Amino acid sequence: MKIKWSEHITTAVNPEGYPESDLPEIAMVGRSNVGKSSVINFLLNRKSLARVGNTPGKTRQINFFNMENKLLLVDLPGYGYAKVSKKEKEKWHTIVESYLLGRTQLRLIIMILDIRHKPTKDDKLMYDWICAMGKPHIVLANKSDKISRSYFLKNINQIRKTLNIVPGVPVIAVSSKKRTGWNETWNCINEMMSDLLKT
Ligand SMILES: Nc1nc2c(ncn2[C@@H]2O[C@H](COP(=O)(O)OP(=O)(O)OP(=O)(O)O)[C@@H](O)[C@H]2O)c(=O)[nH]1
Numbered sequence: 001m002k003i004k005w006s007e008h009i010t011t012a013v014n015p016e017g018y019p020e021s022d023l024p025e026i027a028m029v030g031r032s033n034v035g036k037s038s039v040i041n042f043l044l045n046r047k048s049l050a051r052v053g054n055t056p057g058k059t060r061q062i063n064f065f066n067m068e069n070k071l072l073l074v075d076l077p078g079y080g081y082a083k084v085s086k087k088e089k090e091k092w093h094t095i096v097e098s099y100l101l102g103r104t105q106l107r108l109i110i111m112i113l114d115i116r117h118k119p120t121k122d123d124k125l126m127y128d129w130i131c132a133m134g135k136p137h138i139v140l141a142n143k144s145d146k147i148s149r150s151y152f153l154k155n156i157n158q159i160r161k162t163l164n165i166v167p168g169v170p171v172i173a174v175s176s177k178k179r180t181g182w183n184e185t186w187n188c189i190n191e192m193m194s195d196l197l198k199t
């Protein structure tokens with residue numbers, strides 16, 4: 001898989017702002033600060049196309065990125081950041097829910113977690129919701145550079161168990177920082193979207 005070209009298309013907070021496009025979309029969901037924006041840069045081989053932040057809650061809108069005119073990667077705002085007002089949380093709900101439920105181009109959801117931590121209640125709610133929607137999904141356990149390889153399996157099993165991940169749904173250890181797990185992730189995406197990504 002070669003990715004040579006990508007660009008940021010637009011930023012939106014509601015369906016009126018979504019780009020007019022019939023390309024298939026892959027959306028990143030996950031807690032604030034787990035590395036959703038970093039994973040987009042990692043998957044697209046870019047350093048800082050999507051904005052990465054040191055303070056949680058960096059991405060508060062939906063950002064759309066075009067990959068080779070083949071698909072759009074969609075960066076959704078993160079949840080679970082404690083220092084957010086009730087009003088902000090409601091805003092998050094509206095933004096994310098309208099996208100996930102309403103966008104017909106959405107073909108695959110990538111749920112991103114921090115490989116070091118047991119999934120939270122919010123992660124469980126999110127995952128159950130993805131399952132209830134019946135959308136194809138995969139899970140990336142990011143920041144794998146932060147733990148020794150010998151813990152990968154144990155932590156991934158804990159993630160599987162806590163979220164009750166459907167058998168057959170891949171959970172892949174990646175590090176967007178060290179760029180590990182790239183081939184495995186793209187192979188998996190290709191397999192799940194094979195009808196669309198053949199060149
Ligand atoms: N060590 C390490 N740090 C990472 C990795 N991926 C992301 N980070 C760091 O984690 C922090 C958050 O990254 P973002 O990509 O902004 O996270 P996000 O999920 O988009 O966050 P929000 O936009 O706030 O929802 C930044 O300081 C990143 O540099 C990784 O694989 N390893």
Ligand SMILES: [Mg+2]
Pocket residue numbers: 036037038051052053058059075
């Ligand atoms: Mg972000």
